[in-house]
Amino acid sequence: MAPVTLKSVTKSYGATSVLHGIDIDIADGEFVVLVGPSGCGKSTLLRMIAGLETITGGAIEIGGRVVNDLEPKDRDIAMVFQNYALYPHMTVATNMGFSLEHRGGSKAEIAERVQWAAGILGLTHLLDRYPRQLSGGQRQRVAMGRAIVRNPQVFLFDEPLSNLDAKLRVVMRGEIKGLHQRLGVTTVYVTHDQVEAMTMADRIVVMNGGKVEQVGAPLDLYDRPANLFVAGFIGSPAMNFIEGIVTNEGLVALGVTLPLTNSAPLGTKATYGIRPENLTLAADGLPAKITLIEPMGSETQVTMTLGDHTITGVFRERIAARPGETIHIRPDLNAIHLFDASTGLRIE
Amino acid sequence: MKTDLSPRMKTALYGLMCVLLIPFVFPTWWMITSSVKPISDIFAFPPDLWPRRFDLTTYARVFELQPFARQYWNSAYIAALVTAGTMVISSMAGYAFARIKFPFSNAIFMVVLLGLLIPSEVTIVPLFQIFLGWGMINTHWPLILVPIFGAPSVFATFVMRQFFIALPNELEEAARVDGLGRFKIFWTIALPLAKPALGAVAIFTFLHSWNLYLEPIVFLSSTQMFTLPQALTQFTDAYGGAMWNIQLAAATMTAIPVLLVFIVAQKQFVEGLAHTGLKG
Numbered sequence A: 001m002a003p004v005t006l007k008s009v010t011k012s013y014g015a016t017s018v019l020h021g022i023d024i025d026i027a028d029g030e031f032v033v034l035v036g037p038s039g040c041g042k043s044t045l046l047r048m049i050a051g052l053e054t055i056t057g058g059a060i061e062i063g064g065r066v067v068n069d070l071e072p073k074d075r076d077i078a079m080v081f082q083n084y085a086l087y088p089h090m091t092v093a094t095n096m097g098f099s100l101e102h103r104g105g106s107k108a109e110i111a112e113r114v115q116w117a118a119g120i121l122g123l124t125h126l127l128d129r130y131p132r133q134l135s136g137g138q139r140q141r142v143a144m145g146r147a148i149v150r151n152p153q154v155f156l157f158d159e160p161l162s163n164l165d166a167k168l169r170v171v172m173r174g175e176i177k178g179l180h181q182r183l184g185v186t187t188v189y190v191t192h193d194q195v196e197a198m199t200m201a202d203r204i205v206v207m208n209g210g211k212v213e214q215v216g217a218p219l220d221l222y223d224r225p226a227n228l229f230v231a232g233f234i235g236s237p238a239m240n241f242i243e244g245i246v247t248n249e250g251l252v253a254l255g256v257t258l259p260l261t262n263s264a265p266l267g268t269k270a271t272y273g274i275r276p277e278n279l280t281l282a283a284d285g286l287p288a289k290i291t292l293i294e295p296m297g298s299e300t301q302v303t304m305t306l307g308d309h310t311i312t313g314v315f316r317e318r319i320a321a322r323p324g325e326t327i328h329i330r331p332d333l334n335a336i337h338l339f340d341a342s343t344g345l346r347i348e
Numbered sequence B: 001m002k003t004d005l006s007p008r009m010k011t012a013l014y015g016l017m018c019v020l021l022i023p024f025v026f027p028t029w030w031m032i033t034s035s036v037k038p039i040s041d042i043f044a045f046p047p048d049l050w051p052r053r054f055d056l057t058t059y060a061r062v063f064e065l066q067p068f069a070r071q072y073w074n075s076a077y078i079a080a081l082v083t084a085g086t087m088v089i090s091s092m093a094g095y096a097f098a099r100i101k102f103p104f105s106n107a108i109f110m111v112v113l114l115g116l117l118i119p120s121e122v123t124i125v126p127l128f129q130i131f132l133g134w135g136m137i138n139t140h141w142p143l144i145l146v147p148i149f150g151a152p153s154v155f156a157t158f159v160m161r162q163f164f165i166a167l168p169n170e171l172e173e174a175a176r177v178d179g180l181g182r183f184k185i186f187w188t189i190a191l192p193l194a195k196p197a198l199g200a201v202a203i204f205t206f207l208h209s210w211n212l213y214l215e216p217i218v219f220l221s222s223t224q225m226f227t228l229p230q231a232l233t234q235f236t237d238a239y240g241g242a243m244w245n246i247q248l249a250a251a252t253m254t255a256i257p258v259l260l261v262f263i264v265a266q267k268q269f270v271e272g273l274a275h276t277g278l279k280g
């Protein structure tokens, strides 16, 4: 186990700059999720930590040691790949023991470690199979087994669940989290799925366009997003944004005036953010015209027009109204986010 | 690739395939049956599909007229060496061209490929002079060295390179993380997965060497040193007339290893294919 520190890490492919100075401190034993839209550089960053990509600038430290020029094998990391990358011509047991074999472990020792890992992951009865004889979830487990047998300092995961169906994804999510709680190994986990990020992470790093937008605990990011990007990225369905001007009556936007508690200077051009789940039905609320109703059972998702803006609300109630009718909604005053319209930064 | 055909379509398809098979199977059939006919029966009209009289002495005569066992050995060990050498060189060179970044690798690969464009008839005279200088005329060295460092090996390198390019890079990265160096990755990961490509390389290299005709004629002069294709032309009577039945008996024996190579390598081929692909 070891802390991982990234210091102004940059990456360019020729003239194309892909990462523009990444600073992240990952504590010993922490589970950190890198999340962001496709192409933002998550995989590149992870592969740089692994040693599979060269580091253009800055430094990466694992366990206090700069590893910039070390080969992957000398960094004491284990990686789980998106497509599992199991060796097709080796059995599950050989796959899992392969790294130990090449590090000169004795046969008995390797067998013992493989048995131990297989026991944890429920693979004991599959050890003699070949990868092609396994289901997607089983392959995923073998890939994890291969990572844990060696007892590395750091686990690296690159979208390990993206090839699984929704149900299995939830199961494996739990298993990975459970494994982390059991082994306590520092973990860096890449995903573009914000639900995965929210449920698994100790801390989330939100990336966009080769930069870190915000680092924080899942609920911190949810409650206090530092900017419009993070606000829009974290949470599902996404936060509603309405642009307007701060006045005494609240935020004046096209066709609607929204209540405010924040103390932004009057006249500020701002973006008002409110999460769908922070809207409630209230007889004295703002009138909104329904365009779409999606009942989910436990809750109802409603798309509606508020003034000139299309917004989404999620309500605990079942709603009898039909599209075209008007309901009255009220934003939760404690859950209003305000962002500077020009910089996109949060206004306290 | 499973398609559901109606029984009638299936019958029609198999019928068509049987018809198309005739031009391929007939010469082989003719060769084998004629090798056990007395020479006078070979030209009987209408031709006999099944010999009306058998003469099995033809096979013994093959060995009396020529040092055929010796020639068989010549062909076999030359083809084996050429095949082994080509597999080693082409798999390593193909891997390097596919996976290792080095300056001008693509340009160098192009130059290597150009070797395929030069017909062997063009290079045979200079090669003869080179081997003459090395004192290797009427030895088997030219027949071993020329293919291993010539066009067949270039083609094999091309095949191997294409295969390695298509092999998922993630596997090698996983191996790097697992602690393997470049050569071990090649040896324990890439090469075992390249079995289908190696099988193809083995088949065509072996066949190429086995069937080589121009080079033996140019480089070899004594009967003891001859290879099979060359030996086959030697079955003539005192007046230069071909002894067809004996020649066909020799030809039948020459064809057997070809069939064996196909059967063995093809199994590798199919097995190898089943292994590749990250997801089944």
Ligand SMILES: Nc1ncnc2c1ncn2[C@@H]1O[C@H](COP(=O)(O)OP(=O)(O)OP(=O)(O)O)[C@@H](O)[C@H]1O
Pocket (backbone or CB within 6 Å): A013, A016, A018, A036, A037, A038, A039, A040, A041, A042, A043, A044, A045, A192
């Ligand atoms: N070898 C390369 N040469 C040039 N550009 C590259 C190379 N590899 C990646 N990039 C670029 O780097 C950027 C980041 O890629 P990366 O794979 O890290 O994205 P990602 O965040 O993992 O996306 P995804 O969620 O789709 O996997 C992309 O814009 C990509 O085009």
Ligand SMILES: [Mg+2]
Pocket (backbone or CB within 6 Å): A042, A043, A044
């Ligand atoms: Mg990626």
